[in-house]
Amino acid sequence: MPIERQLLIASVLVLVSILASKISTRLGVPALLCFLGIGMLAGSEGVGGIYFDNTELAQSLGVVALAFILFAGGLDTNWSTVRAALWPAFSLATIGVILTTVLVGLFSFFVLKLSLLQGLLIGAIISSTDAAAVFSVLRAQDLKLRGRLASILELESGSNDPMAVFLTIGLTELIVTPDQSPLVLIPLFFQQMFIGALCGLLCGWCAVLVIKRLHLDVEGLYPVLTIALVIFIYGLTATLKGSGFLAVYIAGILLGNHPLRQADSLTRFHDGLAWLMQIAMFLTLGLLVFPSRLRDVMIGGLLIALFQIFVARPASVFISLLLARLGLGEKLFISWVGLRGAVPIVLATFPLLAGAPNASSLFDLVFFIVLASVLLQGTLIPFVARWLKVTVSAV
Numbered sequence: 001m002p003i004e005r006q007l008l009i010a011s012v013l014v015l016v017s018i019l020a021s022k023i024s025t026r027l028g029v030p031a032l033l034c035f036l037g038i039g040m041l042a043g044s045e046g047v048g049g050i051y052f053d054n055t056e057l058a059q060s061l062g063v064v065a066l067a068f069i070l071f072a073g074g075l076d077t078n079w080s081t082v083r084a085a086l087w088p089a090f091s092l093a094t095i096g097v098i099l100t101t102v103l104v105g106l107f108s109f110f111v112l113k114l115s116l117l118q119g120l121l122i123g124a125i126i127s128s129t130d131a132a133a134v135f136s137v138l139r140a141q142d143l144k145l146r147g148r149l150a151s152i153l154e155l156e157s158g159s160n161d162p163m164a165v166f167l168t169i170g171l172t173e174l175i176v177t178p179d180q181s182p183l184v185l186i187p188l189f190f191q192q193m194f195i196g197a198l199c200g201l202l203c204g205w206c207a208v209l210v211i212k213r214l215h216l217d218v219e220g221l222y223p224v225l226t227i228a229l230v231i232f233i234y235g236l237t238a239t240l241k242g243s244g245f246l247a248v249y250i251a252g253i254l255l256g257n258h259p260l261r262q263a264d265s266l267t268r269f270h271d272g273l274a275w276l277m278q279i280a281m282f283l284t285l286g287l288l289v290f291p292s293r294l295r296d297v298m299i300g301g302l303l304i305a306l307f308q309i310f311v312a313r314p315a316s317v318f319i320s321l322l323l324a325r326l327g328l329g330e331k332l333f334i335s336w337v338g339l340r341g342a343v344p345i346v347l348a349t350f351p352l353l354a355g356a357p358n359a360s361s362l363f364d365l366v367f368f369i370v371l372a373s374v375l376l377q378g379t380l381i382p383f384v385a386r387w388l389k390v391t392v393s394a395v
Contacts, residue, residue, distance in 0.1 A: 009042075009048075009050070013038060013039075013042060013283055014276075014279055014280075014283075016038055017034065017035050017038055017279045017282075017283065018279070020034040020035070020038060021034065021035075029378070029379055030339075030374050030378035030379065031278075032130075032278065032282050032341055032342070032374060032378075033371070033374045033375060033378065035278065035279055035282030035283055035286065036282050036285065036286040036370075036371070036374075037286065038283060038286065039282060039283040039284065039285060039286015039287045039288075039289075040286045040287075040289060040291055041286075042283070042286070042287060043286065043287045043288075043289070043290070043291075044290070045290055045291050045292055046291070050287060052284075052287040052288060053288065054288075055288065055349050055352050055353055056349075056353060057284075058284050058285060058287075058288045058346075058349060059346060059349040059350070059353065061280065061281060061284050062281050062284070062285065062342060062345070062346035062349070063346065064231075064277070065277035065278070065280060065281035065342075066161065066245060066277075066281070066342070066343065066346065067230055067231075067234045067244065067245065067248050068227075068230060068248075068270070068273055068274055068277045069274045069277050069278060070158055070161065070245055070248050070249040070252065071230045071248045071249065071251065071252040071270065071274075072252065072270040072271055072273065072274035073154065073157075073158045073249065073252065073274070074158060074248070074249045074250065074251065074252020074253040074254075074255075074256060075252040075253075075255055075256035075266065075267055075270050076256060076267055076271065077154065077155070077158070077252070077253050077256055077257075078256075078257070079253060079256075079257040080257075081151055082151040082154070082155050084148055084151070085148045085151035085152040085155050086155065087324075088148070088152050088156075088320075088321055088324045088326070089151070089152050089155035089156040089159060090159065091320040091321065091324070092152070092156040092160065092316075092317065092320050092321070092334070093128075093155075093156050093159040093160035093163060094160075094163055095316070095319065095320045096156075096160070096316040096317060096319075096320040097127045097128055097160050097163040097164055097167070097316075098127075098163070098167075099312075099315065099316035099319055099320065100123060100126075100127040100308070100312050100313060100316045101120060101123035101124045101127045101167055102120070102123065103123065103307075103311065103312040103315060103316065104119070104122060104123030104126065104127070104304060104307065104308055104312050105119040105120035105121075105122065105123040105124075106119065107119070107303075107304065107307050107311075107312070108122050108123070108304065111303065111307075112300050112303070112304070117171060117174055117175050118175065118357075118358070118362070120171055121168065121171040121172065121175065121351065121356075121362070122304065122362065122365065122366070123312075124164060124167035124168045124171050124347075125164070125168050125344050125347045125348050125362075125366050126304075126308060126340055126344045126366060126369055126370075126373075127160075127163070127164045127167065128157075128160040128161050128163065128164035128343055128344070129153075129156060129157040129160060129337070129338050129339055129340070130157060130339055130340055130341025130342060130343045130344070144391055144392040145333075145385065145390055145391060145392070146330070146390050146391060146392055147330070148326075149330055149333065149334070149390055152334060153334065153337050156334075157339075158249050159246065159249060161245045161246075161343055162192065162193065162196060162243035162245050162246040164343065164344075164347060165243065165245060165347065166185075166188070166189055166192050166193075166243070168347045168350055168351075169350060170185040170188060170189075172350050172351050172354050172356055173354075175351070175356050175357070176354050176355065176356055191241060191242070192241070192242055192243045192246075193242075193243060193246065194242070195237060195240050195241060195242025195243070196237055196242040196243030196244065196245070196246035196247045196250075197246060197247075197250060198242070199233065199236060199237040199240065199242055199247040200233070200237070200246060200247035200248070200249065200250025200251050200254075201250060201254070203229075203232070203233045203236070203237075203247065203251050204233075204250055204251030204252075204253070204254030204255060205254060207226075207229050207233075207251060207254070207255055208254060208255060208258045208260070210225075210229075211225065211226075211255070211260055211262065212258075212260065219262075219265075222262045222265070222266060223265075223266060223269040223270075226255075226266055226269075226270065227273075229251070230248055230251075233247050233248050233251050234247065234248050278342070281342050281346075282342055285342060285345045285346070285367075289363075289364065289367050290364075293360075293364045294364055294367065294368050296361070296364070297361060297364045297365040297368050298368060300365060301364075301365050301368030301369050301372065302368070302372060304365070304369055305368070305369045305372035305373055305376075306372075308338075308340075308369070308373070309336075309338070309373065309376065309377060313335050313338040314332070314335040317331055317334050317335040317338075318331055318335075321334070329388040329389055329390055330388075330390055332388055333384060333385060333388050333390045336377060336380070336381065336384045337377070337381060338373075338377065339373060339374060339377055339378055340369060340370045340373040340374065341370060341374065342370075344366050344369070344370055345363075345366060345367055345370055347366075348362060348363040348366040348367070349363065351363075
């Protein structure tokens with residue numbers, strides 16, 4: 001296909017997505033659901049007829065997009081506000097992710113009769129809440145949540161991806177190479193988290209110094225500089241076998257909480273870039289799925305989605321926040337805002353590329369679970385917030 005036509009199609013899809021986001025806000029439907037739907041409609045089985053099955057390209061785009069989305073989320077995070085939410089969010093991002101993985105894994109093993117490792121892999125893939133989904137839904141609905149709720153939700157969704165990525169990659173390796181001992185995952189986890197946090201802190205601090213002292217003659221070069229820094233931080237951390245997602249998120253928090261002259265313009269730029277990344281990522285993932293195959297996984301996907309929404313997520317939240325000073329309504333709301341989005345779909349490409357058994361069916365299953373989660377949880381967030389009386393207006 002000529003490059004001119006590719007550019008034309010890409011621009012039309014982005015423009016339609018932007019218009020759809022406006023409509024979705026008025027209807028109370030999460031924008032990401034519209035983006036996925038547009039991608040599916042444009043795909044080979046939709047009206048667009050665009051055939052796309054390049055899993056490696058979709059994964060690469062998803063990784064890059066998530067890095068910029070997490071950086072933008074960190075950049076827009078007010079440390080003085082979220083500091084009180086640090087430990088609850090950290091508990092959800094670690095203990096909560098592990099508990100969700102185990103509970104969904106056991107459910108898949110006993111109810112769907114999958115192997116234990118395959119069940120745990122599905123649990124790991126759908127274990128993290130999606131930063132793009134949570135950020136966009138909370139801000140689009142303009143919900144004024146009580147106390148630390150908004151900070152906990154945003155900090156959790158921005159920091160739990162590293163754990164989900166680690167578990168997904170580790171369990172995929174155990175499935176592909178069954179002779180490997182599961183104990184090798186323990187040092188690998190600490191390595192990923194330590195190197196990721198260290199690189200995020202060091203690189204973030206260096207980025208602050210560079211932007212403060214590097215007086216560029218052209219103001220427009222500062223956004224270009226931060227784009228290069230995000231790519232550099234992620235690439236360096238991943239090369240050192242650390243969590244690149246954790247590193248860029250920490251670096252974003254450091255940059256966003258220093259009094260830089262360019263702070264406002266950089267925040268606005270990266271907010272727009274994060275939206276572009278969301279649209280591109282969801283459109284690509286929508287193109288990647290074949291809707292006709294979703295029928296085969298509909299029952300299993302619905303069972304897992306309902307179990308995850310009503311059992312696994314609430315259980316992991318209540319156990320993780322056992323010592324947190326939060327009311328019943330607040331914990332129930334945190335349980336409900338466990339949105340699954342692009343992250344699980346991107347993670348589902350790892351077993352595909354690794355050649356794991358039944359990886360194609362697993363991808364379709366995860367895609368259906370994400371659709372069910374966004375459609376059910378995402379659309380009811382304002383109603384649930386008012387019902388549980390966790391908004392500012394309710395007190």
